[in-house]
Amino acid sequence: MDKKIFTLDFKVRDYECDMQGIVNNSVYQNYLEHARHEYLLSRGIDFAELARQKINLVVLRAELDYKLPLVSGDEFYVDVHVEQSSRVRFDFVQHIYRKRDSKLMLAARITGTSLNERGRPFVPDVITQLFPAGEMTE
Amino acid sequence: MDKKIFTLDFKVRDYECDMQGIVNNSVYQNYLEHARHEYLLSRGIDFAELARQKINLVVLRAELDYKLPLVSGDEFYVDVHVEQSSRVRFDFVQHIYRKRDSKLMLAARITGTSLNERGRPFVPDVITQLFPAGEMTE
Amino acid sequence: MDKKIFTLDFKVRDYECDMQGIVNNSVYQNYLEHARHEYLLSRGIDFAELARQKINLVVLRAELDYKLPLVSGDEFYVDVHVEQSSRVRFDFVQHIYRKRDSKLMLAARITGTSLNERGRPFVPDVITQLFPAGEMTE
């Protein structure tokens, strides 16, 4: 299991807000994805390079709990903690916190896998190395 | 409980696809939201008009199971079925099906509520009327 | 020169509106692109298939005149008329009209080209055939 928590800083952009004046519910998945990709990059895993090699990291399931809405001007950070939930599945546990008061705005669990060109589960070595032997959660 | 199933037709737009050549995971929430709003409109509930009255329909929780990816050129439809899960919470059970073979592409449960200007749960009459007396699910 | 005018129907989706309650300025480029791609498809030119063959249709210049804002609930249509402005450049002249009163909402001229894998201008036969001999505008 990954013990260190990766975080990435963001600021709400006005085009991300909808007519209610709050960040639209779909945009949080953009924030979460960008934080995951930057986390993976920090571990030597390049989403775009894998895509060029026809190895696709894909989302299988997303669970998002919306706690408080982000609004124009808000600065926030997204954390990324990853657990291996099976030989070919990974759970990204992520939170979004507002910077000025550390309030939890959103909690999420995103389950992903890695597919080869034929759409079959295939976990390249760079990803396997994220998880030291024996640290799979089940 | 609402017995009739509302559906809305869509076609993938190329800008919705990412570098893997598939619809980006966040875009499915756009599809689901648009289908929910058109469903509500068909029942006399206008999201935009409510927003102008400072009554905000918001998402509390989203669960999405990604089954198969939509790609450029795909036509699909989204269904909407709503259940009242508590006095002030509604569960939208939604599916996305590919048109050419009726394959299930995504299954979702979106829990929403309605808030007044002070951010307190407030369910206007137009919404209450969606649910005949005694049909609350719990 | 292409004499027939291609049009495509749309309806504003609420997530496309920003905090001013109007469709965000960037979203019009999405509408224009989708209409162009559907136009090209109707002529046998598949943007996604070309991308898989490493032939990329790209935008070189966009000019957009915003006349009136689209809002939640608006139905509208986008037209596409294409002119060849040089051997390797194409001008898409496009307009967006509101359906209920045929008001012009946006006028645009989008200049595009086609690039091969090395980023050099390359116009495949399917595109050349759009323009009968001698009908180039200059």
Added chain:
Amino acid sequence: MDKKIFTLDFKVRDYECDMQGIVNNSVYQNYLEHARHEYLLSRGIDFAELARQKINLVVLRAELDYKLPLVSGDEFYVDVHVEQSSRVRFDFVQHIYRKRDSKLMLAARITGTSLNERGRPFVPDVITQLFPAGEMTE
């Protein structure tokens, strides 16, 4: 006329790239808008606060010249220089430069105005103060 050039740093997010593996043409307008709003905020003009007061800053015309495509991993910066082109119109001259080699990726001129609740041009004092007397460009 404003002599100092405001710049804002960005990094491409993978969801902004389309199936060609490059940032989609509409996304550049998002970058430009966010840079303009941050510029305005640095001068005491809050787009969101104005929207709440029913004063809407809107785009009248956009001209964008796409020079080179941004791709996954690119860091870049956007500059903002504003000129008053009439009593109620402002031209934002903006460029996007790739960080690693300072290459110009996009050049744009965005013409905007400010409207009151009835949709009539109305320039609040905070904006007038951007332009010292006698410095209007025509």
